[in-house]
Amino acid sequence: MKKWTKDVEINAPIETVWKFFDGTLENMQKIMPEVVENKPIKITVEGVGSVYHQKYKQGKRIESYEVETLEFMDTPHKKKLKVGFTLANLFEITAYYELQKINENKTLFTYTATNRPLKWFVKIFLMFASDKVFRQFVQRVKAEAEADISIDNS
DSSP: OOEEEEEEEEOOOOHHHHTTTSOOOOHHHHHOOOOOEEEEEOOOSSTOEEEEEEEEEEEEEEEEEEEEEEEEEEEEEEEEEEEEEEETTEEEEEEEEEEEEETTTTTHHHHHHHHEEEEEEHHHHHOOOOOOHHHHHHHHHHHHHOOOOOOOOO
């Protein structure tokens, strides 16, 4: 299994950052443009156990999978979302997003992802996996949240 963790301080209020993870498809696509569909299948009151049917476009291919909410917290000072899904019957993936309010205009964003191969032959590919996409994602979240603040202050 491969695991990556990265955190970054974002110059934006916690709610501004949170809307990318717990909001509309349009907001989600600002940080995950490859996600072309995110439809609820089962929604729970507490969040945990909710399931979404998601479509992800990579090149000309569109993968379809179910994303389950494994952990959820939404308080004024701390927010967490952990989701899990199986991609192409090859990988079991979790994505864990954690936001901590530093002050009214600054948020600490921590992103942890795990990728577990389900077939012996994909383990080799995972050994050579870099964290480039992972780092780019964290920077995209920061850039989008800070751009939203700039637009709101204009």
